[in-house]
Amino acid sequence: MRRKVPGFSLVEVLLAAAVAALAIVPLAGSFTTATLGTQQVVQTTRAVELASSRLELLRGRPFAEVAALPAVSVLPAAELGRPCEGEMGRVDLVPGELVRIAVRVRWSPSPKLLEKVELATFYLNARAR
Amino acid sequence: MTPCRSRRGSLAVLLVLLTLLALLGLTFLSRTSGERQLTAQLLAHERSQCVAEAAIAEAFWTVQKTMNTTGSAWFAAMRQPSSSSVPTQTFVPARAARLLEELAGAGPPVPKVDVELRFLGAAPLAGLAADPAEKTGYLQASAAVTIGSVKRVHRLVREVRVARTAPAAPLDAFSFWICAGPGAGALRGPGGLPGTPPGPHDAAVKLALEQSWKYSWGGQRARFPFARARVSEYYPDWKTFLDRRTDASRTILLSGVVLVADTADATLSGVRLAGNGALWVTDCSLKLAAVAVAKGDLPQLAVLGPGKKLELTGYLPGSVFRGSLAVPEGTLVTEADLTIEGSVLADRWSIPPNTTLRHSRAADPFLVTLSEATYAP
Numbered sequence: 001m002r003r004k005v006p007g008f009s010l011v012e013v014l015l016a017a018a019v020a021a022l023a024i025v026p027l028a029g030s031f032t033t034a035t036l037g038t039q040q041v042v043q044t045t046r047a048v049e050l051a052s053s054r055l056e057l058l059r060g061r062p063f064a065e066v067a068a069l070p071a072v073s074v075l076p077a078a079e080l081g082r083p084c085e086g087e088m089g090r091v092d093l094v095p096g097e098l099v100r101i102a103v104r105v106r107w108s109p110s111p112k113l114l115e116k117v118e119l120a121t122f123y124l125n126a127r128a129r
Numbered sequence: 130m131t132p133c134r135s136r137r138g139s140l141a142v143l144l145v146l147l148t149l150l151a152l153l154g155l156t157f158l159s160r161t162s163g164e165r166q167l168t169a170q171l172l173a174h175e176r177s178q179c180v181a182e183a184a185i186a187e188a189f190w191t192v193q194k195t196m197n198t199t200g201s202a203w204f205a206a207m208r209q210p211s212s213s214s215v216p217t218q219t220f221v222p223a224r225a226a227r228l229l230e231e232l233a234g235a236g237p238p239v240p241k242v243d244v245e246l247r248f249l250g251a252a253p254l255a256g257l258a259a260d261p262a263e264k265t266g267y268l269q270a271s272a273a274v275t276i277g278s279v280k281r282v283h284r285l286v287r288e289v290r291v292a293r294t295a296p297a298a299p300l301d302a303f304s305f306w307i308c309a310g311p312g313a314g315a316l317r318g319p320g321g322l323p324g325t326p327p328g329p330h331d332a333a334v335k336l337a338l339e340q341s342w343k344y345s346w347g348g349q350r351a352r353f354p355f356a357r358a359r360v361s362e363y364y365p366d367w368k369t370f371l372d373r374r375t376d377a378s379r380t381i382l383l384s385g386v387v388l389v390a391d392t393a394d395a396t397l398s399g400v401r402l403a404g405n406g407a408l409w410v411t412d413c414s415l416k417l418a419a420v421a422v423a424k425g426d427l428p429q430l431a432v433l434g435p436g437k438k439l440e441l442t443g444y445l446p447g448s449v450f451r452g453s454l455a456v457p458e459g460t461l462v463t464e465a466d467l468t469i470e471g472s473v474l475a476d477r478w479s480i481p482p483n484t485t486l487r488h489s490r491a492a493d494p495f496l497v498t499l500s501e502a503t504y505a506p
Contacts, residue, residue: 008139016143023147027154034157041164045171052175093224098190100183100228119175120228122183124190 040109043083047105047117050080054088054103055119063125067092067099075105083107097125173276176232180242181272181283184225188244188270189287191220196303203248207291207303210261211251220244233276240276249286262303263292360409361385367395375400383408383428398443402428402452409433414459419443422451427471427489431455438462439475451489479503 008016054075058066067090075086086105093100102120109115195201206216225242233240251266268289273282291305362385364370370389374381379399383406389395396416403423408430414437415430422428430452432439437459441450446466453471454461461475468485480503 016140020143020147024150027150030154030158034154034161037161038164041161041168044168048168048172048175055179094190098186098224100224117172118232119179120183120232121179122186122225122228124186 036109040115043107043109044115044117046081047084047086047107047115048119050075050084050086050105051103051117051119055101055121058101058123063099063123066090066101066123067096067125069101075103080105093122099123173233173279174281176229177274177276177281178283180225180229180232180274181281183228184220184222184242184244184272184274185270185283185285187222187225188220188246188272189268191222192218192246192268193305196305206248206251207305208262209251210253211264216248218246220246229274229276238277240274242275243273245271263290265290268305360388362387364389364391366391367393380423382406402426404428407431410437412437414438414440416440416442417450420450427451427453429453429455431457432459433457434459436460441467441469446483453489 069090072087072089075088077085080086084105084107086103089102091100100120100122102118104116104118106114106116192203196203196207198204202218203216222242222244229240229242247269249267249269251264253261253264266289267286269284269286271282271284273280289305291303364387367389376382380401380403383402383404386407386409388409388411390411392412394414396418397420398418401421401423403426405427408428410432412434415432417440430439435458439454439456439459440462442464444450444464444467449468449470451470454469455474456476457474458476461473461478463469463481463484465481466483468487470487471489473486
């Protein structure tokens with residue numbers, strides 16, 4: 001006579017594993033998504049800070065210096081960090097009186113995706129008439 | 130333990146684990162979502178701040194451009210010695226609005242930006258050369274950037290100084306400068322104006338005024354009694370001056386104090402000066418080629434620019450030039466055998482042979498050389 005041993009049958013184990021897998025796979029996906037999202041957030045925050053600090057640097061400068069900036073200049077890679085590239089652009093809205101300075105920072109979180117942050121403001125020649 | 134209880138217990142453990150995992154996943158997702166929202170807010174804040182600064186810069190620029198236009202909101206406010214009311218104007222800055230659309234998208238909902246400027250605390254500008262209408266004050270700017278249901282308001286206050294930049298009539302031109310100070314930032318301007326004690330921004334002040342009104346505060350060395358209140362007529366260039374002041378007989382009538390602000394050197398040739406008025410030249414050299422002076426008149430000629438020349442040439446030996454000559458920061462050039470009847474004030478003058486000076490009036494100073502008077506061989 002066969003003695004009944006306490007435990008799970010193979011079917012039960014397989015069923016439990018299937019249920020666990022069904023629950024864990026999306027959860028693992030959510031972890032991945034959350035991690036990528038966090039990285040994206042960190043990168044965006046960094047790009048905003050970079051662009052903002054670039055404009056901040058110009059705020060204390062005389063207008064003549066701001067107006068003499070090149071129309072487009074590439075921001076130094078060392079400042080941006082490896083995944084980013086950026087540039088600063090100047091447009092004379094009213095020559096000698098009002099210029100627009102824009103800072104763009106771009107990065108690729110994945111080969112098919114290109115993210116960018118752009119900030120821009122105007123600088124006034126306070127002595128222009 | 131019965132098999133049944135064991136199965137139930139294991140199932141419970143499994144469910145608890147799954148629930149914990151699910152909660153953990155949700156926590157991560159919600160944290161990421163929160164971070165995203167915060168980053169989006171940071172970006173929106175920075176954008177709106179940039180746009181607000183741009184809008185305020187544009188509004189200040191608009192005031193600078195329109196304050197000398199009759200009927201503009203600031204026309205009267207900028208001309209009153211002081212004001213009990215608070216001039217206020219609301220702007221919809223077109224360029225800043227376009228910038229906002231570029232940065233935040235065109236909508237819907239349509240983003241918009243508005244600026245309100247208020248001129249507060251107007252007080253007369255102190256100082257020797259101050260005009261009663263010149264003043265200090267504060268421009269308070271509020272820029273409201275609205276994107277969807279979110280409205281962000283940025284405010285700033287800038288000390289400004291309002292100065293007359295041309296004689297009273299007919300130009301009646303004023304301008305304002307934004308003073309430097311903590312956080313002056315993009316709107317930083319010269320730190321002072323004529324009549325104010327020299328400060329760290331003195332060079333910027335001089336630079337600011339150099340274009341059209343260099344001698345508002347008495348010249349670089351304050352060697353000439355220049356008072357802008359004395360200027361009765363202002364000409365931006367020689368052509369206008371000659372067109373309006375020369376009559377059919379090629380006589381230039383000098384009455385009052387006439388100022389020419391042209392930067393191009395000029396030669397007056399074959400004309401006659403009449404009247405006892407003054408001709409002040411601020412930014413160029415002047416050559417008088419055989420210019421005669423009407424009998425009994427005593428014109429005053431002043432070349433005020435540093436390093437500029439006042440030159441009398443083309444006179445026959447023994448000629449007499451009646452008039453006062455002033456070159457307080459430049460060089461006087463005259464010819465040999467010339468008699469000058471009047472006074473001379475010059476920084477440098479290499480006096481040619483047989484030069485004669487004589488009083489026109491006993492009370493007048495005769496000759497003042499400020500740096501160098503040499504006798505030419």
